[in-house]
Structures are given as C-alpha cells and as structure tokens.
Amino acid sequence: MFKILSKEFLCSAVAKFEIEAPLIARKARPGQFVIIRIDEKGERIPLTLNDWSQEKGTITLVALEAGATTKRLLSLREGDYLMDVVGPLGKPAEIRKYGKVACVGGGVGIACVYPEVRAFKEAGNYVISIIGARTRELLIFEEEIRKFSNELYVTTDDGSYGQKGLVSDALRELIEGGKELDLVLAVGPVPMMKAVADVTRPYGIKTVASLNPIMVDGTGMCGCCRVEVGGKTKFACVDGPEFDAHQVDFDLLAARNRRYLEEERRAMEGLGRRS
Missing domain, CATH: 3.40.50.80 (Nucleotide-binding domain of ferredoxin-NADP reductase (FNR) module)
Structure with missing residues (x-):
C-alpha cells in the first residue's frame, strides 16, 4: 500500500499527489512513469513522474480527471492509500548537454x-x-x-x-x-x-x-x-x-x-x- 501524504488541486480537474514510495524515489529518472491501481478491482493507469525525493522517500504525480479511474483518484484524500504503484518504468530521457x-x-x-x-x-x-x-x-x-x-x-x-x-x-x-x-x-x-x-x-x-x-x-x-x-x-x-x-x-x-x-x-x- 502506498500512502498519499499530500494532495493539492492545481485547477478544477487536475490534482498533484505526493505519495510515499521510497524504492521508486531511489531509482526515478526524468521521463519515466509509474502504473497505479487504486484498489483490487481498479484499472491500471500510467502516470508520468512529476517529481521525487530520495531524502523523503516520496514521488509526486499529477493527474487529470479524464475518465472513471482518474475521477476516483481525484476523490482520494491525504491519508488515503493506493493499492499499487509500480515503477519507475520506461527508459529515462536522454539528458545531456545539447546546446x-x-x-x-x-x-x-x-x-x-x-x-x-x-x-x-x-x-x-x-x-x-x-x-x-x-x-x-x-x-x-x-x-x-x-x-x-x-x-x-x-x-x-x-x-x-x-x-x-x-x-x-x-x-x-x-x-x-x-x-x-x-x-x-x-x-x-x-x-x-x-x-x-x-x-x-x-x-x-x-x-x-x-x-x-x-x-x-x-x-x-x-x-x-x-x-x-x-x-x-x-x-x-x-x-x-x-x-x-x-x-x-x-x-x-x-x-x-x-x-x-x-x-x-x-x-x-x-x-x-x-x-
């Protein structure tokens, strides 16, 4: 289980979540994502990593209400839990000095x-x-x-x-x-x-x-x-x-x-x- 430590609405249909996930935070890189599931019967959806903190052991996700699962996600509150957060997934972005x-x-x-x-x-x-x-x-x-x-x-x-x-x-x-x-x-x-x-x-x-x-x-x-x-x-x-x-x-x-x-x-x- 992954605890929601904070939640903030950025606008009417977009919310930012800080989630306790120390193992993911330890390995996260720009361009990667996680897949979350709210509960046992929930749909699996990908969300790009917005931020992370190795020191705090947290990741930050931003979600737009676009369907039934994200509507449920945005109804959750600080202190609630997500059943699954899997990641970091995908290849990291190629970050170097381009100019x-x-x-x-x-x-x-x-x-x-x-x-x-x-x-x-x-x-x-x-x-x-x-x-x-x-x-x-x-x-x-x-x-x-x-x-x-x-x-x-x-x-x-x-x-x-x-x-x-x-x-x-x-x-x-x-x-x-x-x-x-x-x-x-x-x-x-x-x-x-x-x-x-x-x-x-x-x-x-x-x-x-x-x-x-x-x-x-x-x-x-x-x-x-x-x-x-x-x-x-x-x-x-x-x-x-x-x-x-x-x-x-x-x-x-x-x-x-x-x-x-x-x-x-x-x-x-x-x-x-x-x-």
Whole structure:
C-alpha cells in the first residue's frame, strides 16, 4: 500500500499527489512513469513522474480527471492509500548537454515536461520552455518551469493569458524568427505533439515526443501500448515512452487511444450510479 501524504488541486480537474514510495524515489529518472491501481478491482493507469525525493522517500504525480479511474483518484484524500504503484518504468530521457533545447508542454503534459526542463537546465543547456492550455484556469506549473528556463513562452487557446494560439504556433514563430534549436521535446495531447513534429520536420531539428498510449502491465507483456515508429512496431512502456517524433505514426496512435471510448463512457455512467 502506498500512502498519499499530500494532495493539492492545481485547477478544477487536475490534482498533484505526493505519495510515499521510497524504492521508486531511489531509482526515478526524468521521463519515466509509474502504473497505479487504486484498489483490487481498479484499472491500471500510467502516470508520468512529476517529481521525487530520495531524502523523503516520496514521488509526486499529477493527474487529470479524464475518465472513471482518474475521477476516483481525484476523490482520494491525504491519508488515503493506493493499492499499487509500480515503477519507475520506461527508459529515462536522454539528458545531456545539447546546446539550445526547447521543451514544449501542453495541458497536463506541462507537469510531465517539468522534470526534463529542470534536468536539461542542470546539464548546462540553454532551455526555452513553451507551455500552453485551453484557457488560463487550466494552466499549471508556470512558475516551477520558469525557475529552470532561460526563456518561457505561454499560450492559451482562447487568449485569456499569454499569447493566443497553440504551443506549436509559438514554436514556429521562434524558428521562423531565426532561433536555432538543437533539440525539441514535446509532451502533451497527441494532436499537439504531431503539430510540433510538423513544425520542426522541415528544419531537420531533432524532435522527441513522449507518447501516451493505453497501457496495462507496463512491462511489454500485453502489447496494449504498441505504437508505430519508423514503420516498425514499438512498445511505449519498454522501448519508450520517448521516440523520434518525426518517425511516429500519430494518426494510428490517436486511433488506438479512441478504441475504448464506449467502455469508458459506460464506466463513468456506472461510477455515477454508485455515487
């Protein structure tokens, strides 16, 4: 059992949890994730590690209410327990000194990109961060990311804060304005990551995307997280989750992520009846 030591709502549908997990904290690296299960009958879901402390023996996870399981997760309180937290899983991000690195985060992906922003900065890179959300109320981790960024650009779809538009628009403007980049990292919704890859592809800028397919076991046994990269099948849980964004078939990934929408709808209805 894994105790929730603290819980904080970052906005109406996103919460941050600090969880007691000393063994995971000891091995955690930027870019990795865990798979959690709330109780014995619960669904297994992957969550990217947002932060960790070896000294305290804790990990920090950020979750968006997107279905029945995350709705249940966000209803938990400080002092409650998760039955399972498995990890750290996945290959760590390749953190080294590249030069100028642009870290692009969208939605709850901003929380996922944060540890890499910090790591790239600590590795001696010039870090340009671009973060965006649909509206100001949904924007998270701005000040945390600002702390480790040489430049920070903020966008909102509706123009309620920062630059109106998408994170890919802001990235395009920087590149077209002459900004030379050695690496671009994209973390967020599938359409956002695809748009970022489309922006950088004509310029030949190395671009990495952290993929978020459906997962079950997280160890490469079930095959649920398979993605197509460069025409070959890869498992995001063991081969990734980070891949060359210019080689990813984002349309196939989006289609697979929509496969269980009907089941998710029924699960939400069942949760509503029980409550």
